Amino acid sequence: MIWAVLAAFSKCSQRHHGYHSSQMLMIPPGTASVTTGEWKKIFYEKMEEAKPADSWDLIIDPNLKHNVLAPGWKQYLELHASGRFHCSWCWHTWQSPHVVILFHMYLDRAQRAGSVRMRVFKQLCYECGTARLDESSMLEENIECLVDNLITSLREQCYGERGGQYRIHVASRQDTRRHRGEFCEACQEGIVHWKPSEKLLEEEATTYTFSRAPSPTKPQAEEGSGCNFFSIPWCLFWATVLLLIIYLQFSFRSSV
16 A cells, blocks of 8 residues: 555656646757747847848757867857756756857858857756756847847958947846856856956955854865755655655554
């Protein structure tokens, strides 16, 4: 009986988890992001207005590398995009103003055709500590701003035009919260895109001076371990343990 209860509980949890993962913009490996269509729509519309005589294509390339360019290609790096992430394991969501987007651009002047390859760097969930990298979703107004900056860079580097202005969006303002580089895909690949403000450094120095020294039995990386004992997997684990204890007690009393 106890195992039937556990099986039913596990099945219900899996069904519930599957529902939420589809609702929270989870993308299986190898498929396009949910915002890919919006990116392309805005890019094509704006390029048609900026360069109507040329044909441009936008390609999502998750294998794009920073400063690794084929001959004739140009690079533009957006360091402070704003995006929302959804963990596919513990359902935790978080907003980040430090999303990095890499663009590689190429223009074939003879064919009057160009291509842009794009990569949005992912982040790890710091709540459950899972090794799965999650993609971000963005608002349409943020995408429009980022596409405007991309086209400004494209006109400068591919067409040799000058005088363009980059749009400054809210996410590019100095942020007082510490960016966790150990959970950031861009940081792990050596892209430096976040520096703490002087105010934050002063606050950390003050906290370090007046706080107790860390216990030698606790590792320094404990804060960034991201182990959440209230996540769904842990709840299932504790529920199983509790039911097993009840079952053992019942069996012991029956035998007596």
